Amino acid sequence: MEPNFYRPTVQASLEQDSAEILANFKEIIKSGSGTRVKLVNYYKGLPISYPATLVEVSGQVLELDVHPQQAVALGLSGRTCIKCGAFSHTLLADVKDADVRRMTASLHNFSYVDLMVEQRASLRxxxxxxxxxxxxxxxxxxxxxxxxxxxxxxxxxxxxxxxxxxxxxxxxxxxxxxxxxxxxxxxxxxxxxxxxxxxxxxxxxxxxxxxxxxxxxxxxxxxxxxxxxxxxxxxxxxx
Structure with a gap:
C-alpha cells in the first residue's frame, strides 16, 4: 500500500488508536456479529478487495481468514486497508504474516486513515x-x-x-x-x-x-x- 494512497487520520494518538481498534475487533468477535470485513490492497495499481473473516485477537495481532489472491497481495504490499461498518474510518494495518496456502493473515499496528486513492476519477x-x-x-x-x-x-x-x-x-x-x-x-x-x-x-x-x-x-x-x-x-x- 503506497503512502500516497491514504492519509493518516489520528483520533487520539497512534498508540491509543491502535489499542482502541483492537479492543473493538475483540468485542466484535466475542459478540459473533458482523465478523466479515473487506480488505483493500493495490497490486501495481489494480484494486484487490475481497471479504475476510475475523478469527481472533491474540495479544496485539488480529487473525483473519482471507481469499488466496488477497493473501498474495498482503504479502507483496506489507500493508492493507480494512473496511468495517463498526468503524467510522477506513483502517490501515501492517501485515505480520500472510499464508496463501492456508488462506490466513495476521495484522497489527492499526490506525485510522482516509483512502485517498478512492477519490481518483479513473483507475491508475x-x-x-x-x-x-x-x-x-x-x-x-x-x-x-x-x-x-x-x-x-x-x-x-x-x-x-x-x-x-x-x-x-x-x-x-x-x-x-x-x-x-x-x-x-x-x-x-x-x-x-x-x-x-x-x-x-x-x-x-x-x-x-x-x-x-x-x-x-x-x-x-x-x-x-x-x-x-x-x-x-x-x-x-x-x-
Whole structure:
C-alpha cells in the first residue's frame, strides 16, 4: 500500500488508536456479529478487495481468514486497508504474516486513515517496465520514463530538472505497448502539468491529458488488457 494512497487520520494518538481498534475487533468477535470485513490492497495499481473473516485477537495481532489472491497481495504490499461498518474510518494495518496456502493473515499496528486513492476519477495502473517517454515544452524536449497511466493522465520520471510548473502545457509522447500484439507505438497527447516533485532519481511529474477518440481507444485497450494480465499474475501466485 503506497503512502500516497491514504492519509493518516489520528483520533487520539497512534498508540491509543491502535489499542482502541483492537479492543473493538475483540468485542466484535466475542459478540459473533458482523465478523466479515473487506480488505483493500493495490497490486501495481489494480484494486484487490475481497471479504475476510475475523478469527481472533491474540495479544496485539488480529487473525483473519482471507481469499488466496488477497493473501498474495498482503504479502507483496506489507500493508492493507480494512473496511468495517463498526468503524467510522477506513483502517490501515501492517501485515505480520500472510499464508496463501492456508488462506490466513495476521495484522497489527492499526490506525485510522482516509483512502485517498478512492477519490481518483479513473483507475491508475503501473507501467511495468516503465515506458520510454518525451516531454516537449516551448520547443524543448525532455527525456522521461512513464511510470503509470490512467484514462486521464500519466506520471513520468525525468533524470534531470524539467523547469516545469503546475499548469504548464506540454506535448507528451509515450511509447505505449500493445499487450496483445507485443508491439510498441508512440502515443502523443497534449498534457497539463498537475504536480512536479523532486526525488532521488530526478523529478516526478504528473500530467492530466487531453485525448481524442483515437488516443482514448489506445489507452482503454491497454488498461483493459493490463488488468487482465495483473489478475492472471495474482491467480498464478495464489496457486
Amino acid at each position: 495502473l503501473e507501467l511495468d517496465p516503465p515506458c520510454e517517454a518525451e516531454i516537449t515544452v516551448s520547443g524543448r524536449k525532455v527525456a522521461a520514463r512513464a511510470l503509470d497511466v490512467s484514462l486521464g493522465g500519466f506520471s513520468a520520471l525525468t533524470p534531470q530538472p524539467t523547469q516545469l510548473g503546475k499548469g504548464d502545457e506540454v506535448l507528451l509522447k509515450v511509447m505505449m505497448p500493445n499487450l496483445l500484439h507485443n508491439t510498441v507505438a508512440p502515443l502523443e497527447v497534449p498534457a497539463t502539468v498537475v504536480d512536479v516533485a523532486g526525488c532521488d532519481a530526478g523529478e516526478l511529474c504528473r500530467f492530466s491529458i487531453s485525448s481524442d477518440s483515437q488516443a482514448e481507444g489506445v489507452l482503454s485497450r491497454f488498461i483493459f488488457q493490463r488488468q487482465v494480465d495483473l489478475i492472471r499474475e495474482l491467480k498464478e501466485m495464489s496457486g
